[in-house]
Amino acid sequence: MCHGSERFGALDVYRDTPGALSPADMEAAQTLADVVAALLLNAQARETALAVSDRFHYNAMHDPLTGLPNRLLLQERLESAATRAQRSHTYTAVLFLDLDRFKQVNDGYGHQVGDQLLCAVAHRLTTLVLRRSDTLCRFSGDEFVFLCEELSSVNDVSTLVRRIDEAFVEPYDLDGIEIIVGASVGRAYVGPGEAITPDLLRRADLDMYRAKRSDPVVRGPGSTAEVVQVGRSGSNLDDQQLEDDLRCALDDGHLDVAYQPIVRCSDGRITGVEALLRWTHPHRGTVPPIVVIAIAERSDLINELGAWVLERACEDHARWTKQHDSLPSLDLAVNVSVRQLMMPDFASVVSSVLGRTRVDSRSLILELTESITMEHGAQTTQLLSGLTELGVRLALDDFGTGFSALNHLGRLPIDIVKIDRSFISELDRPAGRIVVASVTALAQDLGIAVIAEGVETERQRVECIGAGCDYTQGYLHGRPTTAERISELLAG
Ligand code: C2E
Ligand code: CA
Ligand code: CA
Numbered sequence: 001m002c003h004g005s006e007r008f009g010a011l012d013v014y015r016d017t018p019g020a021l022s023p024a025d026m027e028a029a030q031t032l033a034d035v036v037a038a039l040l041l042n043a044q045a046r047e048t049a050l051a052v053s054d055r056f057h058y059n060a061m062h063d064p065l066t067g068l069p070n071r072l073l074l075q076e077r078l079e080s081a082a083t084r085a086q087r088s089h090t091y092t093a094v095l096f097l098d099l100d101r102f103k104q105v106n107d108g109y110g111h112q113v114g115d116q117l118l119c120a121v122a123h124r125l126t127t128l129v130l131r132r133s134d135t136l137c138r139f140s141g142d143e144f145v146f147l148c149e150e151l152s153s154v155n156d157v158s159t160l161v162r163r164i165d166e167a168f169v170e171p172y173d174l175d176g177i178e179i180i181v182g183a184s185v186g187r188a189y190v191g192p193g194e195a196i197t198p199d200l201l202r203r204a205d206l207d208m209y210r211a212k213r214s215d216p217v218v219r220g221p222g223s224t225a226e227v228v229q230v231g232r233s234g235s236n237l238d239d240q241q242l243e244d245d246l247r248c249a250l251d252d253g254h255l256d257v258a259y260q261p262i263v264r265c266s267d268g269r270i271t272g273v274e275a276l277l278r279w280t281h282p283h284r285g286t287v288p289p290i291v292v293i294a295i296a297e298r299s300d301l302i303n304e305l306g307a308w309v310l311e312r313a314c315e316d317h318a319r320w321t322k323q324h325d326s327l328p329s330l331d332l333a334v335n336v337s338v339r340q341l342m343m344p345d346f347a348s349v350v351s352s353v354l355g356r357t358r359v360d361s362r363s364l365i366l367e368l369t370e371s372i373t374m375e376h377g378a379q380t381t382q383l384l385s386g387l388t389e390l391g392v393r394l395a396l397d398d399f400g401t402g403f404s405a406l407n408h409l410g411r412l413p414i415d416i417v418k419i420d421r422s423f424i425s426e427l428d429r430p431a432g433r434i435v436v437a438s439v440t441a442l443a444q445d446l447g448i449a450v451i452a453e454g455v456e457t458e459r460q461r462v463e464c465i466g467a468g469c470d471y472t473q474g475y476l477h478g479r480p481t482t483a484e485r486i487s488e489l490l491a492g
Contacts, residue, residue, distance in 0.1 A: 063138040065115055066122035074137040074145055081149050082196040088150065092196055093157045093189035095146040096204035097125075097164065100182040102142035109177060116174045117181065118142065124167045128160065145201070154189060154300050161185055162240055184208050187298055194342075210294065243299050245281060246292065250304060255279050257312045258480035261489065262331065262451060262473045265465045270489060272331030272365070274473065275313035276480045277305075297339050306340040307349050314357035314364070316483040321359075324490050333365040333395060341368065347386040354390070361391030365416060369397050370408075381412060388413045395451070399439065410446050417443045419469070421454025427463040437467040444468065 061073040069077075085092050099121065106114035118138070125144055129136050135147040151157065164185055171180045186208025188200050249255050255277065262272040277289045296302040317332045340346060354361050366387060384394055395416035396409075400423055409417065419439055426432025440450045452464040455474030464472050478489070 066119050066138050068122050068126070068144075069135055069137040071137060071139050071145075074135060074139065074147060077135045077147055078196065078201070081147065084149070085190065085196045086193070089192045090149070091151040091154055091157070091189050091191055092200075093146075093148045093151060093154070093160075093187060094200050094204040095148070095157070095160065095164070096139075096186040096188075096201070096208040097144045097146070097183050098185075098208055099142035100184060102181070105179060105181065109174075109179075113174050113177060113179075117172055117179060120172045120174065121181070121183075125164070128163050128167060145204070151189075154191075154298070157187055157189060158240055158243065158299065161187065165240075186210065189298070207294075207298070242281075242284075242287070242291075243295050243301070246279070246295060246301060246305075247299075249279060249281075250301065250308060254282075255305075255308065257309055257316070257483070259313075259316070259483060259486045260473060260480040261478045261486070262333065262471050263477045264471055265469055270330075270477075271328075271471065272333060273486055274333040274367070274480075275309060275316075275335070277309050277335075278480075293337055297337055302337055302339045303343055303349075306337060307353065310334050310350065311353050311357065314353055314359045316486075317359050317363065318357045319483070320487055320490060323487055327490060329360065329363055330490070331365055332359070332363050333367050335367045335397065338369070341383060346383070347390060350387065350392065351390055354392075362393075364392040365395050366392055367395045367397040367418065370399065384413050398453075400435075409443060409448060414448055416449045416451060418451045418453050418473075421474070424452050424454050424460055424464065424474070425456075427460050427467075433463060433467060436464070436469070440468040444470075 061070060061076075062068065063070045081092055102114065102117070105117055122136075122138060122144070125136055125146075129146070131148075131150075133149045135145075137145045137147070139145045146160065148157065148160065164183070168181065168183055171178045186204045186206065188203035188207055190196050190200060256279070258276045258278050259273040260276060261270045262274060263269065264271045277292060279287045279289070279292050281287050292305075293302070296305045313332055313334050317330065320330060336346075343349070350364075350366070353359075354364065368384075387394060393415035394413060395418055396412075396414050397418050398420045399417045400420045408414075417439070419436060423432060423436055423439075427436060436452070443450050449470045450468070451471040451473055452460075452467075452469040453473050455461050455464060455472040455476050457476060460474075461472055461476055
């Protein structure tokens with residue numbers, strides 16, 4: 001057994017499961033039982049000692065309150081899953097579930113009722129585990145984790161989330177006290193042949209927090225309601241519903257792309273535009289693109305959605321070029337999500353869209369986030385090179401917000417860095433100016449152009465020019481707008 005091994009060391013950041021033995025305690029107990037077994041002479045006594053040893057092992061790996069596997073056992077199962085996944089053609093998913101307002105139950109009714117509730121929840125969740133290969137674990141306090149291996153499709157994950165949601169509809173009857181409790185679920189998965197890394201669990205955890213946080217956002221106009229989480233949270237059903245609606249919107253052409261101008265500092269001309277996804281939901285109103293992308297990323301929709309944005313943007317670009325044939329070429333920046341980039345055929349998707357729309361590959365800029373460079377190491381360089389061979393340029397988006405990968409700039413075939421808005425908004429302070437000027441100088445030394453994002457005021461624009469930035473983008477020059485409006489701006 002490899003407790004606290006480096007591979008899954010990330011688990012150590014989490015709180016201990018109440019009542020579970022620490023790895024050190026467990027090892028000591030195991031050794032003690034082994035020594036006792038070795039010393040005992042008669043066979044029956046040895047059998048008893050071995051049973052004691054098994055018991056120690058079982059106790060160390062299970063939560064004493066609910067009897068579910070604890071996080072140590074989860075750690076072990078994740079490690080075995082990681083070994084198997086590399087040879088497998090299936091999906092592995094982790095679902096992170098957190099009870100809503102459990103503390104209120106504990107504080108209001110006392111720990112005994114709180115414990116009863118945890119046992120009842122554990123019991124209900126256990127009924128959802130259909131396959132022997134799945135693990136349901138009490139991770140800590142009011143957190144539970146499902147590890148599901150060998151899934152044939154990501155739809156299986158959505159089905160499980162829906163069933164979890166349904167499982168929280170009925171109230172719990174705890175010795176005459178009726179309690180309705182909700183839960184928020186986060187999920188993360190890896191696809192066929194992808195490596196399982198310690199990141200998987202953390203991603204599911206982050207997704208769970210995102211699900212809690214994003215709930216009011218996706219409710220749209222007409223509802224400013226706070227997340228009402230006494231009772232079922234509803235967020236997971238919302239997510240599933242949104243996923244279905246997004247699928248329909250893609251099929252029925254109800255999505256749109258807006259464009260924001262990018263302006264060259266040296267002459268103030270619009271030299272490019274960034275394509276930004278827009279979705280107006282028939283009942284919920286505008287759904288922020290960041291939410292749409294998150295939903296698409298954890299279903300199988302992201303590739304279709306990404307390809308759709310790319311194709312639409314290239315079609316609009318081709319139209320602008322035709323309408324304004326006397327104008328110099330216009331750059332077209334399109335955002336690419338991590339999962340899209342990781343698709344083995346992504347470069348050929350880009351290539352065929354360029355071919356179909358007859359857009360010059362030198363006009364296209366693919367915007368990638370910093371996490372791409374961090375998460376996928378050597379594999380990334382190869383993937384990115386496959387794209388630059390097509391003639392497209394690559395931009396590192398939101399620079400400075402993720403892993404501040406200054407050292408990655410020279411290593412990767414990046415052509416453009418987009419300094420995040422959070423730095424531009426600090427330009428009125430000396431420290432902010434120093435940061436922007438230093439990043440700009442370093443990038444330019446490496447032959448990388450710099451775009452300052454989120455420029456809202458004339459003063460910021462002047463500071464960006466002073467810091468040596470090549471381009472500016474932001475509300476000062478224009479909010480994201482329609483393809484038609486961009487055409488008018490180009491004519492003007
Ligand atoms: P991003 O790539 O950093 O895009 C810039 C975002 O900043 C846009 O938000 C834009 O409207 C906003 N913005 C631009 N100038 C200003 C400014 O001066 N002030 C302020 N406060 N905001 C400004 P939007 O359209 O809501 O998009 C949010 C994010 O959603 C994008 O951030 C991008 O990460 C993602 N996204 C949008 N469309 C796509 C897409 O087609 N594919 C992918 N993978 N992601 C997309
Ligand atoms: Ca972007
Ligand atoms: Ca950005």
